[in-house]
Structure formats: structure tokens, C-alpha cells
Amino acid sequence: MAKRIALTQLSSCWGCDQSLIDLHLRLLDVLPELEIVYWPAVVDYKLHDLENLPDNSIHIGLVEGSCRTKEDMHLLEIMRAKSKILVAWGSCSVFGGVQGLANQWDLKELLERKYMKAETVTDPRIPKENLSGFTEHIVPNPELVEVDVLLPGCPPTSDNTLDALTALLTNKPFDLPAKTVCDQCPMEREEKNIKQFKRTHEGKIEPGKCILDQGYLCLGFATIGLCGAQCPTVNTPCKGCFGPPPAVTDHGAKIISALGAVADMDPEELQNAFPDPIGSFYFTDYASSYLSKMRGKNRGKKK
Amino acid sequence: MTAATQKTVPSKSKKKRKGKFEPRIVAFCCNWCSYAGADLAGTSRMQMPPNARIIRINCTGRIDPLFILDALYQGADGVLISGCHPGDCHYTSGNLKMRGRFVLLKKLLEDAGIDPERIHLQWASAAEGDVFTKGVTAMVERIKKIGPNPLRKGD
Ligand code: SF4
Ligand code: SF4
Ligand code: SF4
Ligand code: FES
Numbered sequence: 001m002a003k004r005i006a007l008t009q010l011s012s013c014w015g016c017d018q019s020l021i022d023l024h025l026r027l028l029d030v031l032p033e034l035e036i037v038y039w040p041a042v043v044d045y046k047l048h049d050l051e052n053l054p055d056n057s058i059h060i061g062l063v064e065g066s067c068r069t070k071e072d073m074h075l076l077e078i079m080r081a082k083s084k085i086l087v088a089w090g091s092c093s094v095f096g097g098v099q100g101l102a103n104q105w106d107l108k109e110l111l112e113r114k115y116m117k118a119e120t121v122t123d124p125r126i127p128k129e130n131l132s133g134f135t136e137h138i139v140p141n142p143e144l145v146e147v148d149v150l151l152p153g154c155p156p157t158s159d160n161t162l163d164a165l166t167a168l169l170t171n172k173p174f175d176l177p178a179k180t181v182c183d184q185c186p187m188e189r190e191e192k193n194i195k196q197f198k199r200t201h202e203g204k205i206e207p208g209k210c211i212l213d214q215g216y217l218c219l220g221f222a223t224i225g226l227c228g229a230q231c232p233t234v235n236t237p238c239k240g241c242f243g244p245p246p247a248v249t250d251h252g253a254k255i256i257s258a259l260g261a262v263a264d265m266d267p268e269e270l271q272n273a274f275p276d277p278i279g280s281f282y283f284t285d286y287a288s289s290y291l292s293k294m295r296g297k298n299r300g301k302k303k
Numbered sequence: 304m305t306a307a308t309q310k311t312v313p314s315k316s317k318k319k320r321k322g323k324f325e326p327r328i329v330a331f332c333c334n335w336c337s338y339a340g341a342d343l344a345g346t347s348r349m350q351m352p353p354n355a356r357i358i359r360i361n362c363t364g365r366i367d368p369l370f371i372l373d374a375l376y377q378g379a380d381g382v383l384i385s386g387c388h389p390g391d392c393h394y395t396s397g398n399l400k401m402r403g404r405f406v407l408l409k410k411l412l413e414d415a416g417i418d419p420e421r422i423h424l425q426w427a428s429a430a431e432g433d434v435f436t437k438g439v440t441a442m443v444e445r446i447k448k449i450g451p452n453p454l455r456k457g458d
Binding site for chain 2: 104265277293294
């Protein structure tokens with residue numbers, strides 16, 4: 001019997017959908033197993049179609065994106081109520097995503113920056129009509145509702161999503177691995193002793209050799225190994241888009257810890273090497289960091 | 304627990320003294336230097352504000368930045384890290400690794416909107432009970448100026 005599946009997008013770039021569709025013809029292998037009951041990215045369903053389904057009537061619910069609006073919150077709660085297995089799909093859903101970096105500012109500042117002060121704005125006003133309203137800050141979905149399966153990645157590779165779906169369709173567990181991107185990476189490594197950090201556009205990355213050893217911030221050591229090390233394999237530093245392995249509670253803390261050990265530099269030089277450490281160390285998971293949670297709790301108190 | 308730590312951990316007073324802010328400081332002290340220094344301060348009966356909770360660690364190189372973030376998250380008003388002088392680390396360079404981590408962490412705190420002065424790194428040898436004591440006193444003064452950690456839980 002085909003399993004009923006729903007796919008929802010909260011605030012996101014829809015890249016996770018794109019990655020799934022990149023399966024191309026291989027999609028045909030799983031499609032017969034699935035009865036799609038909601039997937040606005042591809043099929044013309046409306047929100048009330050989802051709202052009208054009985055609770056627990058969806059076998060697998062995939063939620064992409066994080067809650068930047070009150071409507072996102074509503075969708076997330078409905079998906080939770082209707083799904084037997086709720087999957088946080090992609091780094092937005094698991095950790096808050098790139099938009100979580102906005103947690104460095106208050107909502108008021110963000111709205112002013114975007115709607116009043118942006119260089120291209122000609123009619124400055126903060127939109128209010130026909131809108132559900134914004135959330136104060138980004139909270140990762142697993143902290144808002146109970147989530148059964150985590151599948152990070154920005155986006156998860158086509159195969160990651162296929163693997164997860166295949167496991168869930170056959171009632172098998174889908175657990176995250178403890179390994180890192182470095183564990184999957186073919187680059188040749190040496191004893192690390194970094195004297196200088198370079199930006200990616202500075203100098204040239206030598207193929208075949210560990211990118212971190214060459215003084216570029218490659219975050220493979222602190223990042224969960226699910227993507228097959230696809231960036232370092234093509235000479236591009238890992239930006240950590242899949243977030244940390246399950247045992248690591250704070251991506252940035254782990255990165256700082258390792259940098260302290262491998263950098264042979266003056267403290268000042270080291271500090272100056274990373275002008276935007278939050279952006280560099282928490283590309284897709286700032287909302288799930290200690291720092292962001294501290295500020296979030298503060299906001300709660302001020303109100 | 305040695306005499307020194309017992310002296311530095313304040314007895315929990317039940318009375319709530321309103322209006323007066325007494326910072327709570329978590330002090331990570333290296334076993335080979337500052338912890339011994341703190342001990343010396345205790346046995347030589349040096350005066351030290353009772354605000355620091357000392358946690359002994361084998362080397363400052365063993366401090367995961369996570370410990371510091373977690374302490375702040377749990378409501379510590381400040382975190383003091385006290386280790387061997389550069390060149391004197393029992394494990395050669397643990398303190399230098401800590402120093403690298405510390406500067407990065409400070410920048411992170413600043414960017415996240417948390418006063419970076421809430422964390423401080425100092426060097427104090429086993430013989431420098433006075434340096435350690437002064438470090439704690441200065442830390443308490445600094446934190447008094449910044450004010451309580453907004454995440455601080457009830458006294
Ligand atoms: S996880 Fe990445 S690819 Fe997926 S929706 Fe979010 S930003 Fe897009
Ligand atoms: S640091 Fe980067 S390049 Fe080096 S082994 Fe790890 S993933 Fe590969
Ligand atoms: S190598 Fe790193 S940045 Fe690239 S896809 Fe994998 S986790 Fe993301
Ligand atoms: S042993 Fe004291 S800092 Fe390393």
C-alpha cells in the first residue's frame with residue numbers, strides 16, 4: 001500500500017525540494033510507493049486541504065524551512081498533528097538555517113533594515129496588511145514541536161533524502177552518523193600547524209591536499225559526514241552547511257576549540273583572521289547555538 | 304575539596320539581600336599553577352571576595368569553549384580562566400591553545416551582543432597567590448560594573 005506523504009515549506013529557499021527533484025528519473029523508483037497528500041511546491045494544494053486531513057493520517061511529513069512568520073508556526077503545528085513521522089528536512093528545519101543568523105539582531109532592527117533602509121527601497125513602510133506577523137527570532141523546529149527524524153543539509157543531497165525516505169518507507173530507523181566530513185574526505189592530511197588563514201579568493205588551493213592544512217577555513221572536522229565531502233572533493237572549503245555531528249552541541253564552540261589547537265599564530269592575528277566569526281562558524285545553525293539561545297532567553301525576559 | 308576552595312565558595316545565605324548585586328563567577332583553574340595559587344591564597348589567609356566558584360582542571364588547554372558558553376547560559380555572571388604563564392604550561396602549550404580559543408570566543412560574544420568582559424583569561428603561577436587573588440578581585444569589580452547576567456536564575 002502506498003504511504004501517504006506531505007511536504008511543506010516554511011521560510012526557506014526551497015532548495016531542499018530542488019535537491020529532491022534532482023533525483024530525476026530515480027524519483028520514479030519511489031513515487032509508486034507514495035501517495036502525495038500535500039506538496040505545494042509541486043502539486044496545487046491549498047492550506048485548508050492539509051488542515052482538513054484527520055490527525056495522524058500522514059505517514060511521513062517532511063518540513064523544510066524554519067519559522068520566521070506566525071503562519072510558519074501554524075503550518076509546523078498542523079504538520080505535527082497530521083503526521084505519524086515528522087521529519088525536519090534540511091538545515092533550516094533542523095537548526096534554523098541561514099536565516100538564523102538574523103538572531104544577532106532584534107526583530108525591530110531587521111524590519112527597519114529590510115523595509116525602511118535598504119538601498120533599493122522607494123516607499124519605506126513595514127508591511128502589516130494580510131500578513132500573519134513575524135516571529136521575534138528564529139527557533140529551530142525541534143525546539144518548537146516534537147520531531148521524529150532529523151535530516152540536516154543545506155540542502156541534503158538527493159541521495160540523503162532518498163535514503164531517509166527509503167528507510168522510513170520500510171519501517172527502518174534513520175539515524176545520523178557520528179562521522180565527520182573529514183572522515184569522508186579523500187584529501188591528504190599532514191600535521192596541522194597553521195601560520196596564517198587565507199580567504200578563499202586569496203592564493204590558490206592546491207588539489208589533493210587538505211584544504212585546512214593550506215590555511216583555508218575548511219570546517220569538515222566539525223561537520224557531520226553525510227554529503228560525501230562534496231565541497232573539499234572539488235577543492236572548495238567545507239562551510240559546515242550540514243551542521244555538527246549529533247554529539248556536538250555547539251558547532252562554533254567545537255570549531256574554536258579546534259582552531260586553538262591547530263593555529264600557530266599570535267592571538268591578535270588569529271582574531272583578525274575571522275572578521276565575522278558568527279557567519280563563518282555558524283553558517284546554517286546559529287539559531288541552535290548557545291549564544292543565540294542566550295539572546296533569545298533575554299528577549300523573552302524583556303517582554 | 305581543599306581548604307582554599309572551601310573558603311572561596313560562599314555559604315548559601317537564605318536571606319535575599321535586595322538591591323545588592325554579588326556577582327557569581329565561575330573560575331576554571333589549572334591544577335598545576337592557579338589552583339595551587341588559589342590554595343596558597345587560602346592557606347596564607349589572603350583577602351579575596353567570596354564570589355568565585357573554583358573548578359579545578361588539569362590544564363587550561365583542557366577547557367572546551369563549550370564549558371564557558373554553558374556557564375554563561377546557566378547564569379554565571381562571569382567566567383575567569385586562570386592558567387600557567389606562557390612557557391610554563393605543564394603540558395607545554397595548553398595555555399597557548401586556550402589563549403587562541405579565548406580571543407575567538409571573545410569576538411563571538413561581542414558579535415552576539417554579550418559583553419565580552421564577562422570572560423577573562425589570566426596567568427598566575429603556584430607561587431602567586433596574590434596575583435590570583437587580585438585577579439578575582441578585579442574580575443568581581445568588572446562584573447559589578449557590567450551588572451548581572453540577564454539569564455541568572457533566582458538566588
Ligand atoms: S536547508 Fe538550505 S537548501 Fe534547504 S531550504 Fe533551507 S536554505 Fe534552502
Ligand atoms: S579539513 Fe577539509 S580538506 Fe581537510 S580533510 Fe577535512 S574536509 Fe578534507
Ligand atoms: S562539504 Fe561541507 S559545505 Fe559542502 S555540502 Fe558537505 S557539509 Fe556542506
Ligand atoms: S598546565 Fe597550567 S595551563 Fe597547562
